[in-house]
Structure formats: C-alpha cells, structure tokens
Amino acid sequence: MSSQSTSLTVAAMLRERITSGVVAPGDSLPKRADLAAEFGVSGNVIRQALTTLEDEGLVTLGRGAPATVNEPPPSAPAPQTAGVLLPDRIRAAFEAEHVTIDSFSLTAETLHEALAVAYLGVRAGALTPRSIALRVMVPAIDTRLALPSLIDDPGDTRPLERLRGIMNTCHDTLAMGLNSLHLRGHVPEVALEFRSVPLTPMHKLYLLNGTESLIGYYEVVPETVILEGGEARIYDVLGIDSLLFRSSSGPDSRDAQDAAFVVSSQRWFDSLWNSIARPIESG
Numbered sequence: 076m077s078s079q080s081t082s083l084t085v086a087a088m089l090r091e092r093i094t095s096g097v098v099a100p101g102d103s104l105p106k107r108a109d110l111a112a113e114f115g116v117s118g119n120v121i122r123q124a125l126t127t128l129e130d131e132g133l134v135t136l137g138r139g140a141p142a143t144v145n146e147p148p149p150s151a152p153a154p155q156t157a158g159v160l161l162p163d164r165i166r167a168a169f170e171a172e173h174v175t176i177d178s179f180s181l182t183a184e185t186l187h188e189a190l191a192v193a194y195l196g197v198r199a200g201a202l203t204p205r206s207i208a209l210r211v212m213v214p215a216i217d218t219r220l221a222l223p224s225l226i227d228d229p230g231d232t233r234p235l236e237r238l239r240g241i242m243n244t245c246h247d248t249l250a251m252g253l254n255s256l257h258l259r260g261h262v263p264e265v266a267l268e269f270r271s272v273p274l275t276p277m278h279k280l281y282l283l284n285g286t287e288s289l290i291g292y293y294e295v296v297p298e299t300v301i302l303e304g305g306e307a308r309i310y311d312v313l314g315i316d317s318l319l320f321r322s323s324s325g326p327d328s329r330d331a332q333d334a335a336f337v338v339s340s341q342r343w344f345d346s347l348w349n350s351i352a353r354p355i356e357s358g
Contacts, residue, residue, distance in 0.1 A: 082123035084192050085114050088163045089124060093133050093144055103141040104134065114166075114192065115199030159321045161189040161281065161289065168283040169193040169202045177344050179212045180279040181293070181312060182238065183245040186211070187252070194252055197261050206264035207253060212344070212352055213242055215271035222275055223311045226297060233302040234309045246355075270352035279314060280340060286325040288340040291317040 089110075092098050104110065110121045125142050128134045134142040168174055178186045196202035214220055216239045223234040246269055257265040281289040293312035300309055324334035 081116055081192075081195070082120045082127065084162055084188075085110075085116060085120060086124040086127040088114075088160055088166075088192075089128060090131075090133060091160045091163060093128075098144050100144050100146040102144050104144065106141050112199070112201055113196075115196030115201045159289065159319050161185060161319060162192040164281075164283060164287065164289060164319075164321065165189045166193045166196060166202070168287070169196060169204055169207075171284050172205050173284075174204045174207045175210075175282075175284055176208070177210045177212075177282040177341070177348075178280070179276065179344060179347075181214065181276050181314060182241045183211050183213060183249060184241060185279070185314060186281070187245050187248050190249070190252060194256060197256055198259075204262055206266075207256070207262055208266040209249065209253065210268045210270070210348065211246075211249065212270050212272060212348060213355075214276055215273045215353070215355075216242065218273040218275075220275045222293075222295065223309050226308045226310055233304070233307070234300075234311075237300065237302060269355050270348060271355045272347050272352045277312075279317070279319075280344065281319070282337075282341055282344060285341065286323060286337065288322045288337045289319040290322075290340070291319040293317065 089104065098104065104125075105113070107118055107121045107125070110124075111118050114121070125134060125136055128142070129136050132145060134144055136142050165176070168176065176186075180186065193202060197204070216235060220235060220238075223238055225231040225234055249269075250267055253265045253267050256262040276293065278290060278292045283289070291314070293314050294317065295310055296313045298309055298311045299306055300311070301307075302309075322333045322336040322340075323329070324337040328334045
C-alpha cells in the first residue's frame, strides 16, 4: 500500500474518532510520534493524514504541538455515529493474542484493504498476535448470481467474468499478506480458508474474535465499467463505502440483545460454512 493511500486510511480512522465524538472539539490528538506508533506507520504518513484533516477543517496544526480538534462549522451535517470503520475494528481485534476473522462478502476486497492497516502495526511491533486465522466466504462464481449484471442484457456473462478476476486477485493478495507476516517471523501461526456458496450476497458480515459482528448492506447501483469489448453499464453493488453496524458480546456489550446478535451471526456463518460452502482455489 502506497504512502498516500496509507495516509488516507489513517486520516479516515482519525476522522471517524472526531466526527463520532470520541475526541471532542478543543481536545488534542496524540502526539505525532504516538500516532505513528499506534498505527505502525512513519511520521511522514501521520503528517500527510493530519494535513488532510486540516484541509477539511477538522483540526488545527501547530508547530511542534499536537493537532487540536476544531469546532464543527454551523452548516456541517450531524455526525454519522451509527457506522464504524472496518480498519479500526480489525486493528483493535489484532490486539488479541489469537485473532480470528470470519468474512462473508461479494469479493473480500474491503477486507483486504482493512487488513493492510493492521499488518502495518504488526510489522512495526505495535501489534503482536501469536496466531491469525481467516475464514473467507464469497459467492460461487459458477452460480447464476443476480449481481453484477449488464443492465441491457442480464444474460451477458462478462460482468461475472470481471467479478471472477477481482475475486482471484483478492484471494491471492490475502494469502500473500498473511504468509508474509508468518515468513518474516512476525506471527508464529497463520491460516487462511476460502470457500464459496451458491447465493448472491446482499450484505457483508465480519465476525471478529468470536465477540464482535459488523454488518453492512449492499446498495444496488448503476455503474459504468470496462468489460471485454469496451465500456458497459451494469448493475453492481456499492460495498466499500457502506455503513457497518457493530454488535458486541464482550465486556462492552450494550445489552443481551446486542450479544445475542453476535451469537446468531456466528451461528449463521458456521451453518453455511459447514454445509453448502465449498473450498475454492484462485485462478
């Protein structure tokens, strides 16, 4: 991941803390060195991230002093407190000794991007899990999926061929990233299982360490993409920017219903994984 894309990810995580009220107007963010240690990135990446937030009017940067959170402008929309950021929650999950992540989504592309932030922390020594186990479940590409589809010709298979390429790339990059942590001695034990199910996902689900669930809904949108033969208009799903809603069965659980949702979500995932899901390989 490039320095620029990493700084944008860090900026997004800090932005979420500010807009959700975790850090109040007038408060100072941690020192740059402390932020660099927390996220496992260089000081230059932190500087870029803070500059992005300053350009947005969220913070004020002082010479040699931590950034100060600004009062929101009167015309600013109300903070979106319902959604959480996947990179932030996965990074928190990596503070455990044994990390488990179960993922159900269309391509696992968002998961790959989120894991990159936690991996930076592992490589920097800020996060020290002894094991990481990923179970990734995606749709079976040989199934007649409802989406993505060509708007003018739903029977055209080119959108599914494009999807297959994205899925294979995600599979390979997930495997490479996880194996790299192991081969370089950062994590003693790693495991990745990839399975497919014959259905079209209309939501994404992430289960972290068996105590936290994050769920978000795919929005169907028209989109122009490049397929074999040129540009085409397809119905696709908007997933990378969709809100994720969090439930916990851990110490920070809000109530019994919150905890029950995590248990039910895990049972749902396991029921598919252990029945109609089939192992898949890339390529």
